[in-house]
Amino acid sequence: MTLRMDTVAAELPALVARHEQTRVAAGAAIEGARAALRQWSADPVAASARIEAALAGRAVPYALAEDDPAATFPAPAPAPVTVVGVDGSSITPDRFSTVRCFAVNIGHALLPYGVPLDPSFDAVAEVGLDADLLEGAPDMRRAPRGLATRLLRDVRELERGVELVVPALEAGPAVLLLDGTLLPWDLHTRQASDEALAPYRDRTLAALDRLKACGEPLSMGAYISASAAREVVAALEVLAPPPPSAPLLTDGDIFRGLLAPGERTATFRSRSTRPGTVESLLPGHDVALFYIRVDDDIARVELPAWAATPSRVDRLHATLVDQCERCDGYPRALQEAHEQAVISAADREQFERLLSRLAGDAGIRERRNGKQHSKRRRSI
Numbered sequence: 124m125t126l127r128m129d130t131v132a133a134e135l136p137a138l139v140a141r142h143e144q145t146r147v148a149a150g151a152a153i154e155g156a157r158a159a160l161r162q163w164s165a166d167p168v169a170a171s172a173r174i175e176a177a178l179a180g181r182a183v184p185y186a187l188a189e190d191d192p193a194a195t196f197p198a199p200a201p202a203p204v205t206v207v208g209v210d211g212s213s214i215t216p217d218r219f220s221t222v223r224c225f226a227v228n229i230g231h232a233l234l235p236y237g238v239p240l241d242p243s244f245d246a247v248a249e250v251g252l253d254a255d256l257l258e259g260a261p262d263m264r265r266a267p268r269g270l271a272t273r274l275l276r277d278v279r280e281l282e283r284g285v286e287l288v289v290p291a292l293e294a295g296p297a298v299l300l301l302d303g304t305l306l307p308w309d310l311h312t313r314q315a316s317d318e319a320l321a322p323y324r325d326r327t328l329a330a331l332d333r334l335k336a337c338g339e340p341l342s343m344g345a346y347i348s349a350s351a352a353r354e355v356v357a358a359l360e361v362l363a364p365p366p367p368s369a370p371l372l373t374d375g376d377i378f379r380g381l382l383a384p385g386e387r388t389a390t391f392r393s394r395s396t397r398p399g400t401v402e403s404l405l406p407g408h409d410v411a412l413f414y415i416r417v418d419d420d421i422a423r424v425e426l427p428a429w430a431a432t433p434s435r436v437d438r439l440h441a442t443l444v445d446q447c448e449r450c451d452g453y454p455r456a457l458q459e460a461h462e463q464a465v466i467s468a469a470d471r472e473q474f475e476r477l478l479s480r481l482a483g484d485a486g487i488r489e490r491r492n493g494k495q496h497s498k499r500r501r502s503i
Contacts, residue, residue, distance in 0.1 A: 159363035183357050212230075213228065213272050224252050238294050
């Protein structure tokens with residue numbers, strides 16, 4: 124059965140009209156939030172204290188500004204630098220497969236600009252049995268499907284970044300770019316025990332510690348295009364509570380009309396009093412953030428608080444603007460890393476066929492299940 128376009132098309136005009144009403148209401152809410160931002164800017168110390176007092180003990184992530192929260196910064200001129208982008212993809216163990224196994228593919232792009240290094244584009248693949256991810260942690264079997272594979276992929280992305288950027292620093296300053304959030308949020312899941320998560324946590328912490336030890340020549344950022352985060356909004360709502368009927372705003376809604384193309388916001392610190400946050404599991408690696416405008420996109424950039432010094436933020440800012448200009452609005456190093464990492468539908472099908480053939484050659488009989496069989500052979 125396909126989508127009944129005759130039914131859907133009849134409802135779309137009313138849907139568009141409702142969207143327009145929401146957009147108009149959002150405009151009024153945005154003006155109220157920007158007024159609160161100006162209030163915060165007028166007395167940052169008192170306003171920040173008020174925000175912290177109001178949100179203490181509440182499981183609400185929010186942001187506090189390092190300096191003037193309403194400040195905006197143009198992009199500095201790019202300087203010689205090596206840009207390392209890392210991205211990953213994976214194949215999750217399939218419970219219907221003959222041999223339950225996973226694959227993790229970590230792609231990278233190393234792009235030197237005015238630095239005596241050769242560019243590099245490649246991927247590193249890793250495969251293993253489902254049992255390899257569960258060894259020593261039987262409760263992981265009850266965790267959501269794919270949790271362990273995602274954790275391993277996140278860890279390997281960070282470790283691969285370390286493997287590439289540390290040697291690159293010998294030739295001069297470098298910027299390490301990751302796709303998505305800086306810290307792997309799956310580390311604080313309640314769906315697996317501390318024992319099950321400990322290996323991934325320890326490896327993440329070790330990689331971050333190595334990056335921290337690189338010092339001032341290293342800048343680092345995790346890039347989130349079209350972010351829906353609202354940590355700055357949560358802080359502003361303390362200063363000027365919105366009416367109950369106001370639509371939910373994102374941080375991007377607030378800054379879209381305040382930033383010119385290429386500009387960034389002030390640097391904020393991500394805060395939360397909720398128990399079991401990822402930051403609490405990775406001591407010494409609190410998250411800082413800023414927003415940057417690339418064309419019409421307001422991207423969120425997360426970085427370790429230890430990398431939020433003015434010179435390192437300037438290098439990161441300049442690099443991101445330059446990278447996005449080279450790749451139609453998205454950092455080129457991350458786009459190239461994604462191209463290396465992506466596992467296509469054809470790749471996945473070939474992986475499964477090869478696995479089935481090798482299992483058959485080894486005398487492992489394929490288990491058949493009703494669901495898969497019925498998908499292959501439909502009848503009425």
